[in-house]
Amino acid sequence: MAGRFIAIDWGTSNRRDYLIEDGRVLRGSRDDRGILEMDGRGYEEAIAAVRAEHGDWPVLIAGMAGSNRGWREAPYVDAPAGADAIARALLWVEPGRTAIVPGVAWRDPQAPNVMRGEEVQLLGAVAAGLAPANGLLAQPGTHNKWVEMADGAIGRFSTAMTGELFALLQHYSILSRQLGGEITPGAAFLDGVHDASAKPLLTSLFGARAGMLLGYRAEADVADYVSGLLIGADVATAALAGRDAYILSDEALGGLYAAAVAALGGIPHLVDTRAAFVAGMALIWSLIP
């Protein structure tokens, strides 16, 4: 389809709206009405409010609003999946007016995987020329995806529970007192990245505490070290050696992943996630049959 439309990035904790025409954002807004806040109710009213704000245009929704914990469940499209397959598989809540982008599934019984929301950024990064059509892309966050793009389509991918695990350790574990501060990719972080490949994660995590108690590591360095352990273990799961890795992330977290990628022999590139999302939604919109 052509013409203006409203793209909504409807995640677990946040929602971002963009009024898009010809791939350009005319206006946008953001709030914290993610699907947890919605709690399964009021989606029609929320979309009516978005149209009241941006104009009465068609609405294309991506993200967790399409999950079984969101508004309507949009069944997964099987990878390899290009933008055309996704555009054909939209879940139309109101034909021609309101649609939800499906997630993508990798149906390998030995390494099954799913994504929901990430597919738009991936396809958009390639469409906008921010990442190559056959590159290795990463999407750090609560759950980091490593994705092999194949001729611009989403190919094999894996997911590491890195951000969630760090948050659990930070909030609830025996290490929580040490994990509060800002993380920087200095010597302690790189120590963690190295140890993640050299030693078992479960013992290194306790070793972070023991090393501090015995005076081998400053308490102020424990957070950087533990972050390095987890991100290092995550990056080590990617087939990286000598390859370019395109990291879709904000600068703070993206900088940590870039440091780990470089330390483990890859060549990191940071990609702007907003630009990738907008390009992805515009591409899918243009391909709707």
Added chain:
Amino acid sequence: MAGRFIAIDWGTSNRRDYLIEDGRVLRGSRDDRGILEMDGRGYEEAIAAVRAEHGDWPVLIAGMAGSNRGWREAPYVDAPAGADAIARALLWVEPGRTAIVPGVAWRDPQAPNVMRGEEVQLLGAVAAGLAPANGLLAQPGTHNKWVEMADGAIGRFSTAMTGELFALLQHYSILSRQLGGEITPGAAFLDGVHDASAKPLLTSLFGARAGMLLGYRAEADVADYVSGLLIGADVATAALAGRDAYILSDEALGGLYAAAVAALGGIPHLVDTRAAFVAGMALIWSLIP
């Protein structure tokens, strides 16, 4: 020293008291006044109450009461550490009347480690003939220790944050709905044990969710699988091949570790922790100069 004494196993969440004479328990009690509940106060009064219950005998305390979050900090003894070294290094709160057993430190800058409370069970297991003087011992729980005993002394050891990590995942993670039930060491558990050696832990944890969403694993099997992943990763850290492994644990958790040990090529033996603790305290008591 000889004669009757009161042994207290003063942990983070619980406290157990034993009146011991000649290595035999004359009477015992147990409550939930661990060091968290004590919150740094009232130790003198608590010990007076123990003496009022069991008689006015000397008191020997082991466990987290001797940590910087307990009553008085008893500095670590360096490993290799035998019962004689520990008996010489007791922290006497009141000479001849009340003492605290020190923890043990492994001061290797590449793999520093500490224990506090575990040392008594380890030494006691060997003293009571429940484990050999040069065996490999494990102590599953919040933090599992793998310990190489050397001529009856505590040698090199490592610690895996296994139980704590499972509890974090069970209570707070995206997998929490699936991790509530009882764990049994069946096919799904052994699948996890196997995957722990074959795949990165961070991706297998998310894979547990993806496999369920895509129908490759029954939701009822997720808890067993995730437990198998973590215990399998833990057991894989031990130098196990073909060796006997002596597991100091209750039957439920010990049974899971035994299954993982057997699956990874070791020969598991369960050791009674109460008997090991009592024997350890009696041994240390007998060696006080």
